[in-house]
Each structure stands twice: as C-alpha cells, then as structure tokens.
Amino acid sequence: MLSVSDTEAVILNLVQPLDAQGNTENLDLLAATGRILATPVTSQLDFPHWDNSAMDGYAVRYEDVQHSSAEQPAVLDIVEEIPAGYQPQSTILQGQAARIFTGAIMPQGADTVVIQEVTNRQDKQVEILAAPKPQEFVRHKGEFYQAGTQLLPPGILINPAEIAVLAAAQCAQVSVYRRPRVAIFSTGDELVTVNQSLEAGQIVDSNGYALAALVKQAGAEALMLGIVKDDPVALEKTIAYAIANADIVISSGGVSVGDYDYVDKILESLEAEIHIRAVAMRPGKPLTVASFSTQNSALYFGLPGNPAAVLVTFLRFVQPAIKKLSGLSVGWQVKFVKVRSQFLMRSDGKRETYVWGQLHLIDGIYQFRKAGGSHSSGNLINLAQTNALAVIPVGTNLISPGDEVLVLPT
C-alpha cells in the first residue's frame, strides 16, 4: 500500500498537461472567467498610457510652489481646465496652473498636482496653501507596465483581476485551454438512476452525480456514461470507449477484493499499466490508477464505491490531476490549512484518516468541527453541509479539542 503523498506524486507525475497546440479555444473576454490562459499576453500600451493626475486639484510646476504655505501662498493663474478624457491644449509656464481632475492627462510644463483641499480658488487664480512633494499625485506613463513586456503569462487562472487587465489591454477575445474532458461511470448491479423505483437491494447511483458536480467544480467537462453492470463484457466495452474519448476516466466501485469487483482485471485485459492499487488512507483504501500506452488514452481512476471514499479520493487525487492537466502552470496541489479542532477525533493511526466537517470562523480564526453522525465511508448523509476534510496523519491516534490539525477546504 502506498502512502497518500507517494500516491499523489505518482499521479501528478503521470499527468501530461494539455498542449497549447490544438487544445485551445478563443473566448469572448466575458466568458473567460475561471478558464486558464493559453498564450502569453503582451500589450503595446504603456500603463498608465500617459502622465495623469491621481487627484482632483491643480497641475502646477513644482518649482513655483515649493515654498508655499498658508501664510505665504503661491498665487497661480489658471490657464486651462482639464477633465478626464481631454487632451490639454496649453503648456504650463512659470506662475501658471491648470485645473485638473482625477485621471486627466497632465499638461506640458506641469510636473506636480496639488489637491484642491490645500488650495484657495479665487476666480481665475488659485492660492497654494501648502508645499507639495515633487511630482506628487502624478501617475507617470509606463509606471505600472511598460509596453512590449509580458503582461500576463500563459497557464494562469483567469480571475476577475485578470479580466480587468485583459480588458484594459483591449483583448476582446482570449485564448484559453479547452476544458479537460472527464468520463464518469458507476459500476454495480445494485444501482439505479434517480427516477427509477427501488427494488430490494437497490440504491440510487449517487456517486455519478457527486462526481459530475466535482468534475464541473474542478473546471472540467463531464462525459456521463451512466451505470454499468458488474459484468466484464459491459465493463470492458465502457472502459475502452471512455479511455478513447476522454482525458481522464473516473469509475466508482468494483476495485476491492469482492467476486464482482472487476475493474482491475478489465484494465489488465486492456493492457493498462496499473500504477496504484491501494493507498494507506481512510476512506479510500482500494484506489486504482492506471494508464495506457496507446496514444491519447486517458488516465484512469478507479475510485472505491463507498460514497465518502469517492468524495475524499476525488478531492485528494483527481482534482489536482484535473488542474494540472488543464494547463495551470502552478498550484495544482491540494492546499491544507492549519486550524484548531473543536472536537476530539480518533484514528487507528495506520492509515491517513480524512474526517469530514465544517470550518467555522470564531473571532476571525477558523476552527474545525467534525460532522456529527456516522463517519462510515458508506454514509453520505452527513457529508452534506460540510466544507472541509481534516487529516489525521499516520501514527497519530488522537486529536484532542484545541489541537492543531491540517484541513483541506472543499
């Protein structure tokens, strides 16, 4: 059995990020939030585009006002008014100023802005009641970004701030990586769809729904292949189709040691290389990860059937794999935060144990509260309304209330 961290390393090593050749699409800027930028973006514009005022006030020559005070104000002639959006017409000469507003172009000759709060306007003149600093309140051309240098690198997540930058650089369309395609199917003779009536021994295929939601949340596209019976022929057909039509395949169930657990056997018959068969974690011990030598074949994740095991193994291993595959250049790994546990938690200390619960903000500090109810990996009911997984490492049997614990926000 591999440790969780070795398993993560093996998986991330198997993932080939999408190649920018042939795996991109052009999107309208407004549709690009949450997508991954595929090509570097460069602008021919400086930011700011020209020297401009950061404040409402007066554009002046520093040398004219450097000794100004309330007692001995410099008195300047106002020669122009410059609102934002206008090209100034005059050059400010000695003893002159321009009325100027935030974001307006600085006029020639002026090098400093005096905010209107420290001035006294007298019709066509202004008194400067305090000496500014040289170049104060001027935003200089190219101070934020210089034309021709890289504005945004490829492989970054496009969040609202990047959308704003791309808009300012007049990128109405952006090249992003296509969404990874993830095939999902559930195995089990006991499974029915949400709208079928339940006979004895049957349960609803909730894993398919959970996985579809998780895949979408991870920024990928779900290719739903439904329920497959515990039947080698049907399974082989579905797996062969899935690996040829997706970047990643996720099945749930059929990976343990039962007589009807066929997934590993079928993968072997399809000449898969099985990299992982079991992980020292709870829940999620029987986990199968396989790859194929055939070109463009998907990476295969055979998740255990128990609903809690599906959620935990997806979040711990599949989500980072999807993120790496999607073209993100950094930050695919899961991020744990250190918080205090409110309650006592136990583990046998043999497998890395994941406990679902809630992060609560108490006086600005997060605390972890284990979910009430059964923590059987077959229980999906108390998974609802949780937002975090706490980790009890191998070798630790007890987390006492108030102890620090690593938590994976979900």
Ligand SMILES: Nc1nc2c(c(=O)[nH]1)N[C@H]1C(S)=C(S)[C@@H](COP(=O)(O)OP(=O)(O)OC[C@H]3O[C@@H](n4cnc5c(N)ncnc54)[C@H](O)[C@@H]3O)O[C@H]1N2
């Ligand atoms: N003798 C042993 N038995 C088991 C072991 C073991 O080491 N030795 N491991 C246990 C652990 S841990 C897990 S986890 C499960 C994994 O089993 P499988 O991956 O083979 O999954 P199934 O047997 O098909 O199903 C397990 C469980 O989950 C329910 N299930 C399955 N699919 C769905 C679905 N789509 N939606 C909702 N629920 C589903 C299924 O009905 C079973 O109750 O094996 C243990 N056994």
Ligand code: MOO
């Ligand atoms: O590994 Mo299993 O997922 O504990 O039920």
Ligand SMILES: [Mg+2]
């Ligand atoms: Mg089984």
